[in-house]
Amino acid sequence: MTSIALAEWLQLWLDTDSDQPAYHQLYLLFRKAILTGKLPPDSRLPASRLLAKDLGIARNTIIQVYEQLALEGYVHATTGKGTFVADVSQDSIEDGPAGETAASPNVAPYPSLSQRGVRLVHRLGFSNRQQGAFMSGVPDISEFPFKTWQRIQNKRWRNQPEDLLGYAPAGGYEPLRHAISAYVNSARSVNSSARQVIITTGIHQGVDVITRLLTEPGDLVWIEEPSYWGLRNLLLSSGLRVKGIAVDAEGLNPDPQQMKHPPKLIVITPSHQYPLGMVMSLSRRRMLLEYAHQHGCWIVEDDYDSEFRFGSRPLQSLQGLDEWGRVLYAGSFSKMMYPGLRTGYLVVPVPLADHFANAVAELYREGRLMTQANLAEFLAEGYLSSHVRRVRNLYASRRQCLIHAIQRRYGNSLEIIGDDAGLHLVLGLPDGVDDMAIAHMALQRGIIVRPLSDYYLDGRQAKKGLLLGFGCVSEEQINAAFPTLGEVIDAALAKIS
Amino acid sequence: MTSIALAEWLQLWLDTDSDQPAYHQLYLLFRKAILTGKLPPDSRLPASRLLAKDLGIARNTIIQVYEQLALEGYVHATTGKGTFVADVSQDSIEDGPAGETAASPNVAPYPSLSQRGVRLVHRLGFSNRQQGAFMSGVPDISEFPFKTWQRIQNKRWRNQPEDLLGYAPAGGYEPLRHAISAYVNSARSVNSSARQVIITTGIHQGVDVITRLLTEPGDLVWIEEPSYWGLRNLLLSSGLRVKGIAVDAEGLNPDPQQMKHPPKLIVITPSHQYPLGMVMSLSRRRMLLEYAHQHGCWIVEDDYDSEFRFGSRPLQSLQGLDEWGRVLYAGSFSKMMYPGLRTGYLVVPVPLADHFANAVAELYREGRLMTQANLAEFLAEGYLSSHVRRVRNLYASRRQCLIHAIQRRYGNSLEIIGDDAGLHLVLGLPDGVDDMAIAHMALQRGIIVRPLSDYYLDGRQAKKGLLLGFGCVSEEQINAAFPTLGEVIDAALAKIS
Numbered sequence: 001m002t003s004i005a006l007a008e009w010l011q012l013w014l015d016t017d018s019d020q021p022a023y024h025q026l027y028l029l030f031r032k033a034i035l036t037g038k039l040p041p042d043s044r045l046p047a048s049r050l051l052a053k054d055l056g057i058a059r060n061t062i063i064q065v066y067e068q069l070a071l072e073g074y075v076h077a078t079t080g081k082g083t084f085v086a087d088v089s090q091d092s093i094e095d096g097p098a099g100e101t102a103a104s105p106n107v108a109p110y111p112s113l114s115q116r117g118v119r120l121v122h123r124l125g126f127s128n129r130q131q132g133a134f135m136s137g138v139p140d141i142s143e144f145p146f147k148t149w150q151r152i153q154n155k156r157w158r159n160q161p162e163d164l165l166g167y168a169p170a171g172g173y174e175p176l177r178h179a180i181s182a183y184v185n186s187a188r189s190v191n192s193s194a195r196q197v198i199i200t201t202g203i204h205q206g207v208d209v210i211t212r213l214l215t216e217p218g219d220l221v222w223i224e225e226p227s228y229w230g231l232r233n234l235l236l237s238s239g240l241r242v243k244g245i246a247v248d249a250e251g252l253n254p255d256p257q258q259m260k261h262p263p264k265l266i267v268i269t270p271s272h273q274y275p276l277g278m279v280m281s282l283s284r285r286r287m288l289l290e291y292a293h294q295h296g297c298w299i300v301e302d303d304y305d306s307e308f309r310f311g312s313r314p315l316q317s318l319q320g321l322d323e324w325g326r327v328l329y330a331g332s333f334s335k336m337m338y339p340g341l342r343t344g345y346l347v348v349p350v351p352l353a354d355h356f357a358n359a360v361a362e363l364y365r366e367g368r369l370m371t372q373a374n375l376a377e378f379l380a381e382g383y384l385s386s387h388v389r390r391v392r393n394l395y396a397s398r399r400q401c402l403i404h405a406i407q408r409r410y411g412n413s414l415e416i417i418g419d420d421a422g423l424h425l426v427l428g429l430p431d432g433v434d435d436m437a438i439a440h441m442a443l444q445r446g447i448i449v450r451p452l453s454d455y456y457l458d459g460r461q462a463k464k465g466l467l468l469g470f471g472c473v474s475e476e477q478i479n480a481a482f483p484t485l486g487e488v489i490d491a492a493l494a495k496i497s
Numbered sequence: 498m499t500s501i502a503l504a505e506w507l508q509l510w511l512d513t514d515s516d517q518p519a520y521h522q523l524y525l526l527f528r529k530a531i532l533t534g535k536l537p538p539d540s541r542l543p544a545s546r547l548l549a550k551d552l553g554i555a556r557n558t559i560i561q562v563y564e565q566l567a568l569e570g571y572v573h574a575t576t577g578k579g580t581f582v583a584d585v586s587q588d589s590i591e592d593g594p595a596g597e598t599a600a601s602p603n604v605a606p607y608p609s610l611s612q613r614g615v616r617l618v619h620r621l622g623f624s625n626r627q628q629g630a631f632m633s634g635v636p637d638i639s640e641f642p643f644k645t646w647q648r649i650q651n652k653r654w655r656n657q658p659e660d661l662l663g664y665a666p667a668g669g670y671e672p673l674r675h676a677i678s679a680y681v682n683s684a685r686s687v688n689s690s691a692r693q694v695i696i697t698t699g700i701h702q703g704v705d706v707i708t709r710l711l712t713e714p715g716d717l718v719w720i721e722e723p724s725y726w727g728l729r730n731l732l733l734s735s736g737l738r739v740k741g742i743a744v745d746a747e748g749l750n751p752d753p754q755q756m757k758h759p760p761k762l763i764v765i766t767p768s769h770q771y772p773l774g775m776v777m778s779l780s781r782r783r784m785l786l787e788y789a790h791q792h793g794c795w796i797v798e799d800d801y802d803s804e805f806r807f808g809s810r811p812l813q814s815l816q817g818l819d820e821w822g823r824v825l826y827a828g829s830f831s832k833m834m835y836p837g838l839r840t841g842y843l844v845v846p847v848p849l850a851d852h853f854a855n856a857v858a859e860l861y862r863e864g865r866l867m868t869q870a871n872l873a874e875f876l877a878e879g880y881l882s883s884h885v886r887r888v889r890n891l892y893a894s895r896r897q898c899l900i901h902a903i904q905r906r907y908g909n910s911l912e913i914i915g916d917d918a919g920l921h922l923v924l925g926l927p928d929g930v931d932d933m934a935i936a937h938m939a940l941q942r943g944i945i946v947r948p949l950s951d952y953y954l955d956g957r958q959a960k961k962g963l964l965l966g967f968g969c970v971s972e973e974q975i976n977a978a979f980p981t982l983g984e985v986i987d988a989a990l991a992k993i994s
Binding site: 009038121131144157160165167181196202237350367 | 506509510512514515516517522525529530533535609610611612613614617618621622623625627628635638639641643646647650651654655657659660661662663664665666667675678688690691692693698699701702709710711712713714715716727730731734735736783793817818820822831835836837838839847848849852855856858859860861862863864865866867
């Protein structure tokens with residue numbers, strides 16, 4: 001290996017962002033090069049001055065590394081000639097160096113993500129920030145009844161509950177399945193028995209097991225346009241053909257041409273369209289159920305925040321209307337409790353129940369029965385209902401506060417999209433506005449907003465707007481932050497006028 | 498809808514295993530049939546006697562349901578003529594009944610799992626039982642230092658740690674990534690910085706994100722033959738072409754014909770082949786690394802129980818020998834702590850590190866930072882190391898105890914496969930023996946063993962044997978259970994002699 005090739009190899013592997021000092025990394029890299037024959041016996045190490053320059057690090061570091069290697073017998077220095085690799089083949093490793101392997105011109109390029117991998121990492125939706133105005137999709141965690149939860153938790157740990165520390169049985173912790181069945185039957189008019197309830201880590205895992213049991217790679221899936229980026233990316237990454245279907249005031253609205261090609265899956269948010277907030281009409285629900293029944297489609301009903309309706313009673317679930325077992329109902333405790341809990345559920349038709357229970361156990365090897373047991377008690381004792389009742393009022397006030405802040409500045413000139421529900425609203429913007437640029441500018445001033453464009457599979461179809469979360473934002477924060485956001489919006493509006 | 502069609506529909510949906518009484522289920526089903534037009538106004542309900550016979554339930558239950566429906570106005574009874582559906586279209590629902598939709602002969606068959614779904618549910622490996630002789634793959638949970646763990650946990654909960662209850666940042670909880678990097682570098686000679694460590698829920702999730710970032714559906718994957726059923730089924734369910742490659746005394750041993758078709762992924766257990774227990778030789782390791790480098794394959798190193806070597810020091814990891822960044826190293830705390838914890842990690846090459854961190858956050862929307870923070874402290878404070886040291890001795894004794902029990906009965910006539918490590922050994926059986934039948938018979942006598950055949954992708958290649966776990970089985974249990982198992986084995990041996 002020439003000095004140049006060695007320097008390139010070291011550059012590839014030296015991680016200057018690492019918490020490991022460069023000295024230690026270099027030492028390990030040289031040792032590896034020597035032990036594996038990349039640097040064969042008697043080859044000469046590059047001059048410390050040149051290598052320091054190539055790697056952009058202090059020459060002293062290189063000298064220290066060479067000295068350490070000499071001390072341990074990996075190299076020997078000959079005054080006036082340089083530093084040479086020792087023959088370590090007999091001492092250190094069984095088989096001796098494998099010889100030079102680096103220079104082959106036929107080697108595959110590196111790194112090489114798959115096509116679906118590239119698509120995924122180039123269109124990420126998640127954010128590491130989760131606090132502050134106007135973060136959407138996150139509840140106010142500070143309102144969570146910590147003490148109650150801790151008391152429930154401690155009671156179980158004190159009993160050294162070995163049976164709750166193993167892998168989960170098929171379907172999850174039985175008492176939690178019962179508690180969830182009772183909850184969704186009463187709160188959401190779902191028609192379920194405990195056997196139909198499958199505990200998951202959330203909607204992502206729920207959709208994943210659905211695709212694995214009910215679709216093949218390459219199958220067609222309908223999602224709403226716009227919709228939640230997380231599920232869109234999961235479905236794309238699963239090798240499915242994902243088609244965005246427009247929504248109107250009544251919800252998902254496939255055109256006749258689209259209906260000629262029935263999909264295998266239809267993923268929808270009928271109670272509260274995400275992110276626009278409309279409720280799917282009864283006639284549209286019936287049409288979809290009938291269509292799914294006729295064509296053997298499966299409908300995934302993501303009932304992601306139906307607990308937070310402020311004005312009206314929640315509508316009953318689509319699942320409760322389904323007479324042919326085409327609906328898979330998905331819920332989660334992320335927004336009612338706290339996101340990090342990672343506990344959700346599927347309610348699946350009776351004939352599929354055992355298959356789903358078994359598949360989750362097999363595919364994900366789940367555990368966390370302790371959390372499931374604590375949650376079962378939290379539900380059964382009514383703590384969840386009373387917590388939800390309390391924060392529902394809080395969120396309703398914050399929504400009003402945000403609407404007032406918007407109207408104080410804009411009157412009715414910008415549309416407020418979304419019904420009286422949920423943890424966010426959408427502030428509509430005129431067509432020519434670059435909502436992504438606004439989000440970017442706002443972030444530089446410490447304000448988080450999501451551009452509505454991000455929620456479209458096909459950016460050319462995108463309506464412009466901003467998702468403004470109010471669930472985790474106090475009224476003080478709302479009133480303090482909105483004027484700043486308004487300045488950013490006004491600057492963008494000025495550009496197109 | 499005729500009475501016969503109605504009875505069939507009710508049979509399809511009536512779940513007699515349910516915790517919901519048949520009365521309540523039937524009531525809901527009738528109401529749904531009426532509200533959705535399946536039973537149109539003025540149609541006659543079947544005679545209670547006939548329906549009771551068709552459904553196999555008490556006639557009285559049917560009568561009660563009819564009475565409840567009459568009370569609520571859904572039906573009306575006419576003496577001597579029967580019970581008829583009322584016209585509820587205007588009162589109860591917006592759009593009126595959609596009319597008869599059930600009888601179409603063009604409806605897709607139900608239920609219909611996908612091909613990969615059928616394959617999955619017909620070849621499940623997991624078991625709901627996890628206690629007792631000779632359960633394999635499970636540590637002794639009763640030895641876990643509950644009090645220490647609870648103390649660490651409580652300290653955090655008392656501080657109402659809102660920042661630990663949200664979604665996880667890319668890659669996971671930073672201090673845990675540092676702690677794991679330090680741990681694997683020192684204990685397993687892995688070459689990593691914290692940035693390369695990606696927190697997962699375990700090996701299943703690790704392999705899933707690898708397939709999504711580095712493969713396309715239809716790509717070829719090599720697994721060991723035999724190997725862990727869970728990953729095999731996950732890979733098959735991901736739409737990959739999975740090829741079993743024979744192992745010999747030196748580990749994975751692809752033949753020249755197989756090597757002509759380089760796979761995209763190679764999933765191996767070089768430190769302790771699962772389930773046979775051999776260690777991959779250094780020359781085989783070098784050959785595989787070189788092959789992967791030349792052909793752009795990725796190697797998944799599943800280092801699933803390297804902490805439990807009883808006689809010798811653990812070998813260094815394959816990752817530590819990898820100079821070209823082709824190895825993705827996967828570990829888990831399931832066997833060191835307890836399985837239900839569901840926390841593991843990947844160590845990925847530097848150029849892939851951020852992509853993997855982002856992909857996990859995007860695909861699974863992880864959380865559980867509280868658990869990750871507790872675990873980071875458990876590692877950093879040395880509790881994990883001292884716990885592992887302690888149970889290592891315990892498991893070593895149990896292994897000896899099991900070997901003595903085997904040898905007392907069989908001398909050296911049955912082979913004991915596996916090196917001095919891990920939580921199970923394999924008791925070899927002669928070729929003609931039906932190891933699945935033995936497992937089945939043993940279970941009827943309360944003893945859990947896994948047939949070695951189950952671990953083969955291609956059953957025709959299968960060596961016969963039994964996996965006997967000793968990790969969670971006390972010496973008393975071993976000595977009590979083995980003679981019973983011996984009787985079952987002897988009966989099977991007698992059949993082929």
